[in-house]
Protein backbone atom coordinates (compact mmCIF):
# COMPACT_ATOMS: atom_id res chain seq x y z
CA UNK A 1 0.00 0.00 0.00
CA UNK A 2 2.77 2.39 0.88
CA UNK A 3 4.25 2.87 -2.62
CA UNK A 4 0.78 3.55 -3.96
CA UNK A 5 0.24 6.23 -1.35
CA UNK A 6 3.51 7.84 -2.25
CA UNK A 7 2.30 8.15 -5.80
CA UNK A 8 -0.92 9.66 -4.50
CA UNK A 9 0.86 12.28 -2.45
CA UNK A 10 2.93 13.08 -5.50
CA UNK A 11 -0.26 13.55 -7.48
CA UNK A 12 -1.81 15.79 -4.87
CA UNK A 13 1.23 17.97 -4.51
CA UNK A 14 1.67 18.30 -8.27
CA UNK A 15 -1.75 19.92 -8.46
CA UNK A 16 -0.66 22.66 -6.11
CA UNK A 17 2.24 24.08 -8.10
CA UNK A 18 4.68 22.05 -6.02
CA UNK A 19 4.38 24.42 -3.02
CA UNK A 20 7.25 26.78 -3.78
CA UNK A 21 9.07 27.95 -0.71
CA UNK A 22 12.46 29.25 0.25
CA UNK A 23 14.20 26.89 2.64
CA UNK A 24 16.02 24.30 0.52
CA UNK A 25 16.80 22.13 3.53
CA UNK A 26 13.19 21.63 4.41
CA UNK A 27 12.12 18.19 3.36
CA UNK A 28 8.83 18.74 1.61
CA UNK A 29 6.30 16.18 0.55
CA UNK A 30 7.35 16.81 -3.03
CA UNK A 31 10.98 16.12 -2.34
CA UNK A 32 10.11 13.15 -0.24
CA UNK A 33 8.01 11.63 -2.97
CA UNK A 34 10.67 12.31 -5.55
CA UNK A 35 8.62 14.83 -7.45
CA UNK A 36 11.45 17.32 -7.70
CA UNK A 37 14.33 14.91 -7.51
CA UNK A 38 13.66 11.44 -8.92
CA UNK A 39 16.93 10.27 -7.43
CA UNK A 40 15.70 10.93 -3.92
CA UNK A 41 16.71 7.91 -1.85
CA UNK A 42 13.52 8.07 0.16
CA UNK A 43 11.43 7.07 -2.81
CA UNK A 44 12.27 3.43 -2.55
CA UNK A 45 12.18 3.48 1.21
CA UNK A 46 8.46 3.02 1.49
CA UNK A 47 8.47 0.34 4.16
CA UNK A 48 7.59 2.62 7.04
CA UNK A 49 5.89 5.47 5.29
CA UNK A 50 2.34 6.50 4.58
CA UNK A 51 0.32 3.64 5.91
CA UNK A 52 -2.54 3.72 8.35
CA UNK A 53 -1.55 1.88 11.51
CA UNK A 54 -5.01 0.45 11.98
CA UNK A 55 -3.93 -1.92 14.75
CA UNK A 56 -2.68 0.92 16.86
CA UNK A 57 -5.75 3.02 16.05
CA UNK A 58 -8.10 0.16 16.96
CA UNK A 59 -6.19 -0.34 20.21
CA UNK A 60 -6.66 3.33 21.03
CA UNK A 61 -10.38 3.17 20.23
CA UNK A 62 -10.71 0.13 22.50
CA UNK A 63 -8.71 1.76 25.27
CA UNK A 64 -10.67 4.99 25.14
CA UNK A 65 -13.89 2.98 25.48
CA UNK A 66 -12.75 1.78 28.90
CA UNK A 67 -13.09 5.34 30.24
CA UNK A 68 -16.77 4.74 30.83
CA UNK A 69 -19.26 4.89 33.69
CA UNK A 70 -21.01 1.73 32.49
CA UNK A 71 -19.47 -1.69 31.73
CA UNK A 72 -18.28 -2.81 28.29
CA UNK A 73 -19.57 -3.10 25.63
CA UNK A 74 -21.55 -0.01 26.60
CA UNK A 75 -19.89 3.39 26.80
CA UNK A 76 -21.15 6.24 28.98
CA UNK A 77 -18.94 9.30 29.07
CA UNK A 78 -20.63 12.41 30.34
CA UNK A 79 -19.13 15.88 30.06
CA UNK A 80 -16.62 16.73 32.82
CA UNK A 81 -17.20 13.46 34.69
CA UNK A 82 -14.09 11.78 36.13
CA UNK A 83 -14.06 9.39 33.18
CA UNK A 84 -14.33 12.26 30.70
CA UNK A 85 -11.37 13.97 32.36
CA UNK A 86 -9.31 10.75 32.12
CA UNK A 87 -10.31 10.30 28.48
CA UNK A 88 -9.24 13.88 27.74
CA UNK A 89 -5.86 13.19 29.37
CA UNK A 90 -5.48 10.10 27.23
CA UNK A 91 -6.18 12.07 24.03
CA UNK A 92 -3.82 14.87 25.09
CA UNK A 93 -1.04 12.35 25.72
CA UNK A 94 -1.39 11.07 22.14
CA UNK A 95 -1.37 14.64 20.85
CA UNK A 96 1.86 15.30 22.74
CA UNK A 97 3.46 12.06 21.55
CA UNK A 98 2.83 13.26 18.01
CA UNK A 99 4.73 16.43 18.77
CA UNK A 100 1.67 18.67 18.39
CA UNK A 101 1.27 21.79 20.50
CA UNK A 102 -1.84 21.57 22.63
CA UNK A 103 -4.14 24.41 23.67
CA UNK A 104 -7.38 24.23 25.66
CA UNK A 105 -10.04 26.93 25.89
CA UNK A 106 -12.28 27.90 28.82
CA UNK A 107 -14.94 25.27 28.07
CA UNK A 108 -12.52 22.45 27.32
CA UNK A 109 -12.31 22.46 23.54
CA UNK A 110 -8.85 20.99 22.86
CA UNK A 111 -6.70 22.09 19.89
CA UNK A 112 -3.57 20.23 18.78
CA UNK A 113 -1.54 22.07 16.19
CA UNK A 114 1.07 20.98 13.68
CA UNK A 115 2.71 24.16 12.52
CA UNK A 116 2.93 24.62 8.77
CA UNK A 117 5.79 26.33 6.99
CA UNK A 118 3.46 29.23 6.27
CA UNK A 119 2.16 29.37 9.80
CA UNK A 120 0.52 32.77 9.41
CA UNK A 121 -2.01 31.36 6.93
CA UNK A 122 -5.34 30.15 8.33
CA UNK A 123 -4.96 26.49 9.34
CA UNK A 124 -6.85 23.46 8.09
CA UNK A 125 -8.64 21.80 11.00
CA UNK A 126 -10.32 18.47 11.64
CA UNK A 127 -11.92 16.87 14.67
CA UNK A 128 -15.00 15.61 16.47
CA UNK A 129 -16.09 14.68 19.99
CA UNK A 130 -15.48 11.94 22.56
CA UNK A 131 -18.42 12.39 24.90
CA UNK A 132 -20.89 9.51 24.76
CA UNK A 133 -24.54 9.36 25.76
CA UNK A 134 -25.48 6.75 28.40
CA UNK A 135 -25.11 3.13 27.23
CA UNK A 136 -23.86 3.99 23.77
CA UNK A 137 -20.98 2.69 21.65
CA UNK A 138 -17.32 3.44 21.11
CA UNK A 139 -17.16 4.86 17.57
CA UNK A 140 -19.45 7.92 17.46
CA UNK A 141 -17.18 10.97 17.48
CA UNK A 142 -14.16 8.95 18.58
CA UNK A 143 -13.33 7.89 15.00
CA UNK A 144 -13.13 11.58 14.09
CA UNK A 145 -10.71 12.39 16.94
CA UNK A 146 -8.42 9.36 17.14
CA UNK A 147 -8.75 8.91 13.35
CA UNK A 148 -7.65 12.52 12.86
CA UNK A 149 -4.61 11.96 15.07
CA UNK A 150 -3.78 8.83 13.05
CA UNK A 151 -4.16 10.89 9.85
CA UNK A 152 -1.60 13.34 11.23
CA UNK A 153 0.59 10.39 12.13
CA UNK A 154 0.32 9.04 8.56
CA UNK A 155 1.39 12.39 7.14
CA UNK A 156 4.24 12.74 9.62
CA UNK A 157 5.56 9.27 8.85
CA UNK A 158 5.43 10.08 5.14
CA UNK A 159 7.71 13.08 5.60
CA UNK A 160 4.96 15.46 4.55
CA UNK A 161 5.41 19.11 5.52
CA UNK A 162 2.18 21.09 5.77
CA UNK A 163 2.12 24.58 4.28
CA UNK A 164 -0.96 25.73 6.19
CA UNK A 165 -0.85 24.44 9.76
CA UNK A 166 -3.00 21.40 10.54
CA UNK A 167 -5.09 21.28 13.72
CA UNK A 168 -6.99 18.49 15.42
CA UNK A 169 -9.90 19.66 17.57
CA UNK A 170 -11.68 17.77 20.32
CA UNK A 171 -15.03 19.53 20.85
CA UNK A 172 -16.62 19.77 24.27
CA UNK A 173 -20.04 18.18 24.73
CA UNK A 174 -21.41 17.39 21.29
CA UNK A 175 -24.10 15.41 23.08
CA UNK A 176 -26.68 17.37 25.10
CA UNK A 177 -26.72 14.80 27.93
CA UNK A 178 -25.56 16.91 30.85
CA UNK A 179 -26.60 20.51 30.24
CA UNK A 180 -29.24 20.00 27.54
CA UNK A 181 -27.14 21.86 24.96
CA UNK A 182 -25.93 19.92 21.91
CA UNK A 183 -22.64 20.85 20.22
CA UNK A 184 -21.86 23.10 23.16
CA UNK A 185 -18.16 23.52 22.32
CA UNK A 186 -18.50 24.18 18.59
CA UNK A 187 -21.62 26.35 19.04
CA UNK A 188 -19.70 28.58 21.43
CA UNK A 189 -16.52 28.51 19.36
CA UNK A 190 -18.28 30.04 16.36
CA UNK A 191 -19.49 32.96 18.45
CA UNK A 192 -22.90 32.31 20.01
CA UNK A 193 -23.46 35.32 22.32
CA UNK A 194 -26.70 33.74 23.45
CA UNK A 195 -24.90 30.59 24.59
CA UNK A 196 -22.09 32.58 26.18
CA UNK A 197 -24.71 34.30 28.36
CA UNK A 198 -26.80 31.14 28.85
CA UNK A 199 -23.83 29.15 30.13
CA UNK A 200 -23.53 31.47 33.13
CA UNK A 201 -26.92 30.18 34.30
CA UNK A 202 -26.78 26.60 33.04
CA UNK A 203 -27.19 23.80 35.58
CA UNK A 204 -27.36 20.02 35.17
CA UNK A 205 -29.96 17.63 36.60
CA UNK A 206 -28.15 17.68 39.96
CA UNK A 207 -28.23 21.48 40.05
CA UNK A 208 -24.46 21.64 39.46
CA UNK A 209 -23.66 24.77 37.48
CA UNK A 210 -21.77 24.54 34.20
CA UNK A 211 -19.11 26.75 35.72
CA UNK A 212 -18.58 24.45 38.73
CA UNK A 213 -18.54 21.37 36.51
CA UNK A 214 -16.00 22.97 34.16
CA UNK A 215 -13.84 24.07 37.08
CA UNK A 216 -13.87 20.59 38.59
CA UNK A 217 -12.44 19.36 35.27
CA UNK A 218 -9.74 22.05 35.31
CA UNK A 219 -11.36 24.56 32.93
CA UNK A 220 -12.93 28.01 33.22
CA UNK A 221 -10.54 28.99 35.97
CA UNK A 222 -10.36 32.69 35.10
CA UNK A 223 -12.78 35.03 36.82
CA UNK A 224 -13.32 37.54 34.01
CA UNK A 225 -16.70 38.49 32.61
CA UNK A 226 -15.71 37.47 29.12
CA UNK A 227 -14.78 33.96 30.23
CA UNK A 228 -17.06 32.28 27.70
CA UNK A 229 -16.80 34.79 24.89
CA UNK A 230 -13.01 34.34 25.07
CA UNK A 231 -13.67 31.02 23.34
CA UNK A 232 -15.04 32.65 20.16
CA UNK A 233 -13.07 32.28 16.94
CA UNK A 234 -13.40 34.73 14.08
CA UNK A 235 -14.79 33.88 10.69
CA UNK A 236 -11.85 32.86 8.51
CA UNK A 237 -9.82 31.63 11.49
CA UNK A 238 -9.63 28.30 9.67
CA UNK A 239 -9.15 27.80 5.95
CA UNK A 240 -11.26 24.64 6.11
CA UNK A 241 -12.72 22.23 8.63
CA UNK A 242 -13.18 18.48 8.04
CA UNK A 243 -14.88 15.86 10.17
CA UNK A 244 -14.54 12.10 9.83
CA UNK A 245 -17.57 10.30 11.30
CA UNK A 246 -19.45 7.01 11.18
CA UNK A 247 -22.54 7.41 9.01
CA UNK A 248 -25.02 6.53 11.79
CA UNK A 249 -27.32 5.39 9.01
CA UNK A 250 -27.47 2.27 6.80
CA UNK A 251 -26.94 3.67 3.31
CA UNK A 252 -23.19 3.13 2.80
CA UNK A 253 -23.29 -0.40 4.18
CA UNK A 254 -26.39 -1.37 2.19
CA UNK A 255 -24.93 -0.02 -1.04
CA UNK A 256 -21.44 -1.36 -0.38
CA UNK A 257 -19.89 2.10 -0.71
CA UNK A 258 -16.70 2.90 1.24
CA UNK A 259 -16.83 6.67 1.61
CA UNK A 260 -19.70 9.12 2.02
CA UNK A 261 -18.93 12.69 1.03
CA UNK A 262 -21.35 14.94 2.85
CA UNK A 263 -22.75 17.81 0.79
CA UNK A 264 -25.15 19.24 3.39
CA UNK A 265 -26.16 18.84 7.02
CA UNK A 266 -29.88 19.01 7.80
CA UNK A 267 -31.16 21.88 9.90
CA UNK A 268 -32.52 20.80 13.28
CA UNK A 269 -35.13 22.54 15.39
CA UNK A 270 -36.49 21.42 18.73
CA UNK A 271 -39.58 22.61 20.50
CA UNK A 272 -40.96 22.10 24.01
CA UNK A 273 -44.71 22.40 24.49
CA UNK A 274 -46.86 22.41 27.65
CA UNK A 275 -50.64 22.25 27.87
CA UNK A 276 -52.70 22.74 31.04
CA UNK A 277 -56.25 21.57 31.45
CA UNK A 278 -58.79 21.07 34.23
CA UNK A 279 -57.93 17.48 35.17
CA UNK A 280 -60.52 15.62 37.20
CA UNK A 281 -61.97 12.22 37.97
CA UNK A 282 -61.99 9.79 35.03
CA UNK A 283 -65.49 8.66 35.92
CA UNK A 284 -67.18 11.70 37.32
CA UNK A 285 -66.32 14.36 34.74
CA UNK A 286 -68.44 13.84 31.65
CA UNK A 287 -66.94 14.23 28.20
CA UNK A 288 -68.43 17.64 27.28
CA UNK A 289 -67.07 19.15 30.50
CA UNK A 290 -63.48 18.07 30.03
CA UNK A 291 -60.38 20.12 29.26
CA UNK A 292 -58.06 17.22 28.64
CA UNK A 293 -54.41 18.30 28.35
CA UNK A 294 -53.44 14.75 27.32
CA UNK A 295 -55.69 14.71 24.28
CA UNK A 296 -54.40 18.13 23.25
CA UNK A 297 -50.89 16.67 23.30
CA UNK A 298 -52.01 13.62 21.33
CA UNK A 299 -53.63 15.81 18.73
CA UNK A 300 -50.55 18.01 18.45
CA UNK A 301 -48.36 14.93 17.97
CA UNK A 302 -50.45 13.95 14.95
CA UNK A 303 -50.42 17.55 13.71
CA UNK A 304 -46.60 17.45 13.71
CA UNK A 305 -46.71 14.41 11.45
CA UNK A 306 -49.26 16.10 9.19
CA UNK A 307 -47.18 19.28 8.78
CA UNK A 308 -44.05 17.28 8.02
CA UNK A 309 -45.77 15.11 5.42
CA UNK A 310 -47.41 18.18 3.87
CA UNK A 311 -43.98 19.55 2.94
CA UNK A 312 -43.90 16.90 0.23
CA UNK A 313 -40.16 16.27 0.65
CA UNK A 314 -38.52 13.11 2.00
CA UNK A 315 -35.97 15.42 3.63
CA UNK A 316 -38.54 16.78 6.08
CA UNK A 317 -38.81 14.76 9.30
CA UNK A 318 -40.51 15.27 12.63
CA UNK A 319 -40.44 13.27 15.86
CA UNK A 320 -42.22 13.50 19.18
CA UNK A 321 -39.70 11.72 21.40
CA UNK A 322 -41.10 12.87 24.73
CA UNK A 323 -44.74 12.95 25.76
CA UNK A 324 -45.51 13.19 29.47
CA UNK A 325 -48.87 13.31 31.19
CA UNK A 326 -49.59 14.61 34.65
CA UNK A 327 -50.55 13.24 37.13
CA UNK A 328 -50.14 10.00 35.18
CA UNK A 329 -52.86 7.91 36.82
CA UNK A 330 -55.22 5.63 34.93
CA UNK A 331 -58.31 7.13 36.55
CA UNK A 332 -57.33 10.78 36.32
CA UNK A 333 -57.86 13.11 33.37
CA UNK A 334 -54.44 14.58 32.48
CA UNK A 335 -54.28 18.12 33.84
CA UNK A 336 -50.90 18.82 32.27
CA UNK A 337 -49.01 17.49 29.30
CA UNK A 338 -45.52 18.05 28.01
CA UNK A 339 -44.18 17.27 24.52
CA UNK A 340 -40.76 17.62 23.00
CA UNK A 341 -40.62 17.82 19.24
CA UNK A 342 -37.63 17.47 16.92
CA UNK A 343 -37.98 18.50 13.31
CA UNK A 344 -35.32 18.72 10.60
CA UNK A 345 -34.89 19.50 6.95
CA UNK A 346 -32.06 20.40 4.62
CA UNK A 347 -34.14 23.39 3.49
CA UNK A 348 -34.34 26.00 6.23
CA UNK A 349 -37.39 27.80 4.86
CA UNK A 350 -39.34 24.55 4.59
CA UNK A 351 -38.26 23.58 8.13
CA UNK A 352 -39.31 26.99 9.46
CA UNK A 353 -42.69 26.62 7.76
CA UNK A 354 -43.17 23.32 9.59
CA UNK A 355 -42.24 24.96 12.91
CA UNK A 356 -44.75 27.77 12.41
CA UNK A 357 -47.38 25.24 11.30
CA UNK A 358 -46.83 23.32 14.53
CA UNK A 359 -47.25 26.55 16.49
CA UNK A 360 -50.51 27.41 14.75
CA UNK A 361 -51.82 23.92 15.45
CA UNK A 362 -50.86 24.18 19.13
CA UNK A 363 -52.79 27.46 19.45
CA UNK A 364 -55.79 26.12 17.56
CA UNK A 365 -55.93 22.83 19.49
CA UNK A 366 -55.67 24.63 22.84
CA UNK A 367 -58.53 26.97 21.92
CA UNK A 368 -60.80 24.25 20.60
CA UNK A 369 -60.15 21.94 23.56
CA UNK A 370 -60.33 24.81 26.07
CA UNK A 371 -56.92 24.05 27.55
CA UNK A 372 -54.14 26.52 28.10
CA UNK A 373 -51.06 26.49 25.88
CA UNK A 374 -48.86 27.35 28.85
CA UNK A 375 -45.59 27.16 26.97
CA UNK A 376 -44.40 26.86 23.37
CA UNK A 377 -40.66 27.17 23.44
CA UNK A 378 -38.39 26.83 20.42
CA UNK A 379 -35.27 25.52 22.11
CA UNK A 380 -33.10 25.76 19.04
CA UNK A 381 -33.70 26.48 15.39
CA UNK A 382 -30.39 26.16 13.59
CA UNK A 383 -29.80 26.81 9.90
CA UNK A 384 -28.59 23.92 7.73
CA UNK A 385 -25.03 23.91 6.45
CA UNK A 386 -23.62 23.18 3.03
CA UNK A 387 -20.23 21.69 2.48
CA UNK A 388 -17.78 23.81 0.54
CA UNK A 389 -17.21 23.08 -3.13
CA UNK A 390 -13.41 23.14 -2.78
CA UNK A 391 -13.53 20.67 0.10
CA UNK A 392 -16.01 18.38 -1.65
CA UNK A 393 -13.83 18.35 -4.76
CA UNK A 394 -10.74 17.54 -2.71
CA UNK A 395 -12.49 14.64 -0.94
CA UNK A 396 -13.83 13.31 -4.23
CA UNK A 397 -10.48 13.52 -5.96
CA UNK A 398 -8.72 11.78 -3.09
CA UNK A 399 -11.35 9.00 -2.97
CA UNK A 400 -10.98 8.46 -6.71
CA UNK A 401 -7.21 8.31 -6.49
CA UNK A 402 -7.51 5.78 -3.68
CA UNK A 403 -9.92 3.74 -5.83
CA UNK A 404 -12.47 3.93 -3.03
CA UNK A 405 -16.13 3.81 -3.99
CA UNK A 406 -17.82 6.94 -2.76
CA UNK A 407 -21.08 8.79 -2.97
CA UNK A 408 -22.34 12.28 -2.25
CA UNK A 409 -24.87 12.28 0.56
CA UNK A 410 -26.72 14.37 3.13
CA UNK A 411 -26.05 14.16 6.85
CA UNK A 412 -29.41 13.90 8.53
CA UNK A 413 -27.83 13.78 11.95
CA UNK A 414 -26.03 16.96 12.90
CA UNK A 415 -22.48 17.32 14.08
CA UNK A 416 -20.00 19.93 15.23
CA UNK A 417 -19.43 20.56 11.51
CA UNK A 418 -22.88 22.19 11.31
CA UNK A 419 -21.54 24.99 13.49
CA UNK A 420 -17.98 25.09 12.16
CA UNK A 421 -19.50 25.83 8.74
CA UNK A 422 -20.42 29.29 10.08
CA UNK A 423 -16.78 30.34 10.30
CA UNK A 424 -15.01 28.07 7.85
CA UNK A 425 -15.25 26.04 4.66
CA UNK A 426 -16.60 22.69 5.82
CA UNK A 427 -16.70 19.09 4.67
CA UNK A 428 -17.49 15.70 6.22
CA UNK A 429 -16.31 12.18 5.45
CA UNK A 430 -18.66 9.34 6.38
CA UNK A 431 -17.67 5.71 6.72
CA UNK A 432 -20.08 2.74 6.84
CA UNK A 433 -21.20 1.39 10.20
CA UNK A 434 -22.88 -1.90 11.03
CA UNK A 435 -26.59 -1.68 10.10
CA UNK A 436 -26.39 2.05 10.68
CA UNK A 437 -26.46 1.46 14.44
CA UNK A 438 -25.37 4.34 16.64
CA UNK A 439 -25.98 5.59 20.16
CA UNK A 440 -26.12 1.98 21.33
CA UNK A 441 -23.50 -0.62 22.23
CA UNK A 442 -23.95 -2.51 18.93
CA UNK A 443 -22.35 0.46 17.16
CA UNK A 444 -19.48 -0.90 15.01
CA UNK A 445 -17.23 0.20 12.16
CA UNK A 446 -14.77 -2.26 10.63
CA UNK A 447 -11.02 -1.61 10.76
CA UNK A 448 -10.90 -1.56 6.94
CA UNK A 449 -13.59 1.10 6.74
CA UNK A 450 -11.94 3.17 9.46
CA UNK A 451 -8.58 2.90 7.71
CA UNK A 452 -10.17 4.03 4.43
CA UNK A 453 -11.69 7.02 6.19
CA UNK A 454 -8.35 7.94 7.74
CA UNK A 455 -6.63 7.72 4.34
CA UNK A 456 -9.17 10.02 2.72
CA UNK A 457 -8.89 12.40 5.67
CA UNK A 458 -5.08 12.40 5.62
CA UNK A 459 -4.79 13.07 1.91
CA UNK A 460 -7.56 15.69 1.93
CA UNK A 461 -5.84 17.49 4.82
CA UNK A 462 -2.57 17.33 2.88
CA UNK A 463 -4.16 18.71 -0.26
CA UNK A 464 -6.00 21.55 1.53
CA UNK A 465 -2.88 22.40 3.51
CA UNK A 466 -1.10 23.14 0.24
CA UNK A 467 -3.92 25.34 -1.14
Ligand SMILES: *[C@@H]1O[C@H](CO)[C@@H](O)[C@H](O)[C@H]1NC(C)=O
Nearest residue numbers: 202203204205206207208209
Ligand atom coordinates in the same frame (compact mmCIF):
# COMPACT_ATOMS: atom_id res chain seq x y z
C1 LIG B 1 -29.87 25.18 42.79
O1 LIG B 1 -28.78 25.85 43.36
C2 LIG B 1 -28.99 27.23 43.55
C3 LIG B 1 -27.67 27.88 43.96
O2 LIG B 1 -26.95 27.05 44.80
C4 LIG B 1 -30.09 27.42 44.58
O3 LIG B 1 -30.33 28.78 44.81
C5 LIG B 1 -31.36 26.75 44.04
O4 LIG B 1 -32.38 26.83 44.99
C6 LIG B 1 -31.09 25.31 43.68
N1 LIG B 1 -32.27 24.76 43.01
C7 LIG B 1 -32.75 23.56 43.28
C8 LIG B 1 -33.93 23.14 42.49
O5 LIG B 1 -32.27 22.84 44.14
Ligand SMILES: *[C@@H]1O[C@H](CO)[C@@H](O)[C@H](O)[C@H]1NC(C)=O
Nearest residue numbers: 004005008400401402403404
Ligand atom coordinates in the same frame (compact mmCIF):
# COMPACT_ATOMS: atom_id res chain seq x y z
C1 LIG C 1 -6.43 2.21 -8.75
O1 LIG C 1 -6.77 1.44 -9.87
C2 LIG C 1 -5.92 1.67 -10.96
C3 LIG C 1 -6.48 0.93 -12.16
O2 LIG C 1 -6.96 -0.33 -11.80
C4 LIG C 1 -4.50 1.27 -10.59
O3 LIG C 1 -3.62 1.53 -11.67
C5 LIG C 1 -4.05 2.08 -9.37
O4 LIG C 1 -2.77 1.66 -8.94
C6 LIG C 1 -5.04 1.90 -8.25
N1 LIG C 1 -4.70 2.79 -7.16
C7 LIG C 1 -4.82 2.43 -5.88
C8 LIG C 1 -4.54 3.49 -4.89
O5 LIG C 1 -5.15 1.33 -5.51
Ligand SMILES: [Zn+2]
Nearest residue numbers: 140141174415
Ligand atom coordinates in the same frame (compact mmCIF):
# COMPACT_ATOMS: atom_id res chain seq x y z
ZN1 LIG D 1 -21.06 12.19 16.85
